[in-house]
Amino acid sequence: MDETPRGLLKRLFGYDEFRLNQGDAIDHVMGGGDCLVLMPTGGGKSLCYQIPAILRPGIGVVISPLIALMHDQVNGLVQSGVRAAYMNSTMNYEEFVQVSRAAMRGELDLLYVAPERAMKPSFMDFLSRISLSVIAIDEAHCVSQWGHDFRPEYLRLGELGRAFPEVPRIAVTATADELTRKEILSRLDLNGGKVFVSGFDRPNIRYQVVMKEKPKKQLLDFLRRSHRNDSGIVYCMTRRKTESIAQWLRDNGIKALSYHGGMGAEERRTVQERFQDEEAVVVVATIAFGMGIDKPDVRFVAHLDMPKSLAAYYQETGRAGRDGLPADAWMTYGMADVTGQLKLIEMSEGDERYKRISRQNLEIMLGYCETTGCRRRSLLSFFGDSCDVPCGNCDTCLNPVKTWDGTVQAQKALSCVYRTGQIYGTGHLIDVLLGRGTKKVLEAGHDQVSTFGIGGELNERQWRSVYRQLLAMGVLSVVPDGYGGLRLCGDSWPVLRGERRLSFRVDEVKTSDKNSRSST
Numbered sequence: 001m002d003e004t005p006r007g008l009l010k011r012l013f014g015y016d017e018f019r020l021n022q023g024d025a026i027d028h029v030m031g032g033g034d035c036l037v038l039m040p041t042g043g044g045k046s047l048c049y050q051i052p053a054i055l056r057p058g059i060g061v062v063i064s065p066l067i068a069l070m071h072d073q074v075n076g077l078v079q080s081g082v083r084a085a086y087m088n089s090t091m092n093y094e095e096f097v098q099v100s101r102a103a104m105r106g107e108l109d110l111l112y113v114a115p116e117r118a119m120k121p122s123f124m125d126f127l128s129r130i131s132l133s134v135i136a137i138d139e140a141h142c143v144s145q146w147g148h149d150f151r152p153e154y155l156r157l158g159e160l161g162r163a164f165p166e167v168p169r170i171a172v173t174a175t176a177d178e179l180t181r182k183e184i185l186s187r188l189d190l191n192g193g194k195v196f197v198s199g200f201d202r203p204n205i206r207y208q209v210v211m212k213e214k215p216k217k218q219l220l221d222f223l224r225r226s227h228r229n230d231s232g233i234v235y236c237m238t239r240r241k242t243e244s245i246a247q248w249l250r251d252n253g254i255k256a257l258s259y260h261g262g263m264g265a266e267e268r269r270t271v272q273e274r275f276q277d278e279e280a281v282v283v284v285a286t287i288a289f290g291m292g293i294d295k296p297d298v299r300f301v302a303h304l305d306m307p308k309s310l311a312a313y314y315q316e317t318g319r320a321g322r323d324g325l326p327a328d329a330w331m332t333y334g335m336a337d338v339t340g341q342l343k344l345i346e347m348s349e350g351d352e353r354y355k356r357i358s359r360q361n362l363e364i365m366l367g368y369c370e371t372t373g374c375r376r377r378s379l380l381s382f383f384g385d386s387c388d389v390p391c392g393n394c395d396t397c398l399n400p401v402k403t404w405d406g407t408v409q410a411q412k413a414l415s416c417v418y419r420t421g422q423i424y425g426t427g428h429l430i431d432v433l434l435g436r437g438t439k440k441v442l443e444a445g446h447d448q449v450s451t452f453g454i455g456g457e458l459n460e461r462q463w464r465s466v467y468r469q470l471l472a473m474g475v476l477s478v479v480p481d482g483y484g485g486l487r488l489c490g491d492s493w494p495v496l497r498g499e500r501r502l503s504f505r506v507d508e509v510k511t512s513d514k515n516s517r518s519s520t
């Protein structure tokens with residue numbers, strides 16, 4: 001049988017063309033190579049292993065964690081005429097024997113198994129007695145120990161590669177952030193394998209990020225300007241805030257409901273149903289709102305607070321515009337978000353590694369907010385997917401940010417961190433730069449340091465922006481104690497020595513800037 005992958009695609013599945021990276025991934029596996037395929041849900045990951053499993057001699061074994069999905073997939077395949085079966089705990093002994101016999105006789109193309117079964121010695125022994133075409137690992141992110149879907153049985157799946165080195169292995173997942181990807185490659189022992197990433201772009205979503213000034217008013221302006229009578233989601237950090245914002249939106253004539261994990265199940269279901277069924281409902285929610293929302297015409301997702309990672313941001317904003325029509329992902333952010341999140345991380349029960357990763361995620365998120373380039377590009381490059389030209393559908397593309405040469409100001413800002421001992425947050429540092437003799441400044445003797453009063457060319461708001469952008473550029477770092485103090489890092493020195501020039505985003509500085517001072 002010399003059928004090509006494309007021929008099989010047409011004959012069995014009825015499709016004319018491969019989608020995204022399917023064709024490349026299939027060719028790679030057909031040639032015997034290992035790989036990791038990253039595509040969003042619905043992208044078409046299953047064909048990437050089903051087609052090689054059918055075309056290569058032997059049986060393709062698919063490790064799949066969800067028994068319900070296993071049944072659906074196998075039924076679908078059998079209906080298309082593929083010889084597929086599964087082995088899991090729902091079967092009785094006879095069914096089990098029947099499937100094993102069929103496999104031994106080579107009468108199967110695909111065999112689905114649950115991970116806990118896959119690693120049993122009896123099953124490994126069974127595998128060694130049949131001929132294998134490919135080993136596929138579905139939902140490969142379940143191997144990631146700090147993810148939501150961690151499955152301890154996945155940790156042992158790397159052994160399959162050692163037991164059957166000649167059989168190509170393909171892992172697939174929709175979770176594509178770099179850390180998870182690295183973890184999958186190393187834990188599944190796929191390090192020599194190729195990585196295929198595609199399909200993460202959501203071209204109809206317009207990304208916009210604005211600095212937090214008067215967030216409620218900014219949100220209301222955004223809704224009135226672009227989304228009168230639209231359905232959408234507003235994400236906030238805390239339960240209390242979802243309630244107060246929803247109330248405030250209602251006071252302003254918007255049909256807003258709050259939703260969070262502290263509400264009763266009944267109440268939550270009502271909100272979900274109203275969002276689904278009624279027109280123009282705005283749900284103000286914590287991240288608890290998301291699972292199981294299946295509404296195609298969500299016209300906007302707004303974030304009043306910065307999400308904890310770019311992966312979370314992508315997932316949350318991805319709920320907008322599933323119908324393919326224009327939708328907005330809009331966010332306000334400020335330094336207080338970062339400090340607040342850092343406190344939460346410090347207080348969390350996670351171990352040091354978890355905390356380090358969480359802090360790193362936050363920095364990447366902040367970098368996305370502060371970018372002066374195309375937002376889609378920075379989002380996609382984070383997932384390893386590409387976006388070759390600026391997208392033309394994000395705020396920085398539509399209104400290119402003005403930049404200014406801030407090398408001297410960067411040096412002043414960094415020196416001030418250094419001179420005051422690398423423990424203070426922006427509020428205090430700016431007081432020093434602006435020569436303000438506050439109680440804290442005087443008590444610390446910081447009116448005596450060489451950077452006291454040298455920052456008169458910028459106002460407080462502009463200095464805040466300088467510090468944020470230095471953080472986003474990785475030229476300055478946060479003291480990892482959760483208090484928001486700043487300290488120098490390796491990349492600070494070339495700037496201080498005058499070897500590296502920096503330009504900053506010119507933020508829209510309002511002329512009436514007198515009372516913008518917030519406490520840190």
Ligand code: ADP
Nearest residue numbers: 015017018019039040041042043044045046047
């Ligand atoms: P995933 O596992 O990535 O969530 P699936 O493999 O379940 O996605 O595929 C999602 C849907 O897309 C399925 O209905 C599948 O038949 C369809 N599909 C897959 N590949 C193609 C293709 N090349 N052309 C058209 N439809 C496809």
Ligand code: ZN
Nearest residue numbers: 374391394397
């Ligand atoms: Zn863009």
